[in-house]
Amino acid sequence: MYNLNKENGRLKLAIQKSGRITDGSIELLNGSGFSFSYRDGVLYSPVNNFPMDILSIRDDDIPRYVQEGVCDIGIVGSNVVEEKNPDIEILVPLNFGRCRISICVPNDSDIKSVADLSGSKIATTYPAILSKFLKSNKLSCEVTEISGSTELTPSIGVADAICEIISSGSTIKFHGLKELKRIFDSEAVLIGNKQSLQEDRSKELIKRLLIRVESRVLSRDKKYIAMNAPFDKVEELKKILPGIKSPTVIPLLEDGMVAMHSVVNEQDFWDVLEDLKNAGASGIVVSSIDNIIP
Ligand code: ATP
Ligand code: ZN
Numbered sequence: 001m002y003n004l005n006k007e008n009g010r011l012k013l014a015i016q017k018s019g020r021i022t023d024g025s026i027e028l029l030n031g032s033g034f035s036f037s038y039r040d041g042v043l044y045s046p047v048n049n050f051p052m053d054i055l056s057i058r059d060d061d062i063p064r065y066v067q068e069g070v071c072d073i074g075i076v077g078s079n080v081v082e083e084k085n086p087d088i089e090i091l092v093p094l095n096f097g098r099c100r101i102s103i104c105v106p107n108d109s110d111i112k113s114v115a116d117l118s119g120s121k122i123a124t125t126y127p128a129i130l131s132k133f134l135k136s137n138k139l140s141c142e143v144t145e146i147s148g149s150t151e152l153t154p155s156i157g158v159a160d161a162i163c164e165i166i167s168s169g170s171t172i173k174f175h176g177l178k179e180l181k182r183i184f185d186s187e188a189v190l191i192g193n194k195q196s197l198q199e200d201r202s203k204e205l206i207k208r209l210l211i212r213v214e215s216r217v218l219s220r221d222k223k224y225i226a227m228n229a230p231f232d233k234v235e236e237l238k239k240i241l242p243g244i245k246s247p248t249v250i251p252l253l254e255d256g257m258v259a260m261h262s263v264v265n266e267q268d269f270w271d272v273l274e275d276l277k278n279a280g281a282s283g284i285v286v287s288s289i290d291n292i293i294p
Pocket of ligand 1: 016017019020057058059076077078079080097098166167168186187188
């Protein structure tokens with residue numbers, strides 16, 4: 001049994017117990033150099049190489065636990081933060097768990113535009129986010145909060161539209177619905193308790209943790225690339241590869257040849273690989289990056 005007492009000097013970090021952002025949270029923490037063994041269903045996982053304990057709870061409870069100081073920090077979807085509006089700080093967006101909240105209608109609905117929503121019944125698991133959107137668009141609708149399976153409500157006559165989380169869109173398609181309006185873009189974020197961000201000990205630990213986490217987030221989707229090229233092709237290659245602003249250029253023994261090294265977005269790189277080769281790049285090496293510390 002671990003000491004729940006804040007006075008033990010260890011940071012408390014909340015993550016989702018088991019759900020769509022659990023794996024991403026664990027991968028991020030491991031990749032940031034925190035070593036712990038996570039077991040499903042276990043409330044506490046102590047970190048071996050940093051004074052921190054990880055608390056696994058339902059994602060809906062994370063904003064409140066952090067607001068009340070039961071945990072100093074937490075990883076949760078920004079959709080949950082926006083919906084619950086807790087008195088906390090958002091410290092850093094984490095670039096995973098991306099999804100959107102959208103208003104959707106049946107394929108054959110008379111509702112063709114946002115303005116047509118006026119007077120309709122909308123079922124949602126996100127009443128606060130939906131109400132904020134309706135208010136800012138001066139729309140008056142009947143908002144029904146339900147706890148799940150909103151997709152079924154139009155077909156059984158309970159609602160004219162739904163407001164729900166979407167990532168690929170396959171679930172709404174399956175239920176004969178289409179997206180009318182995307183109203184909130186979400187990703188996982190690191191949140192912090194306001195008092196913990198002020199107190200010396202926790203403030204210091206959070207600062208150390210942030211350096212590591214941010215360096216991991218920066219390296220996600222990035223690759224380190226090295227290639228050989230004729231020196232007079234360097235400018236052309238720089239134009240082909242977006243983001244390769246100031247590559248390191250090293251002369252090779254072979255006359256007129258250089259090695260170019262840089263960090264690029266992985267997708268950008270694969271998109272232009274053929275163009276790079278056609279422009280004279282050879283011996284291209286692509287490697288993963290664990291962390292980038294600016
Ligand atoms: P819990 O049991 O912890 O309350 P839950 O069922 O409310 O879990 P999940 O479905 O696991 O929550 O989703 C957790 C978070 O993952 C969402 O709040 C959202 O930020 C993110 N997410 C990313 N993609 C999706 C998706 N396609 N559907 C739902 N959530 C998604
Ligand atoms: Zn939940």
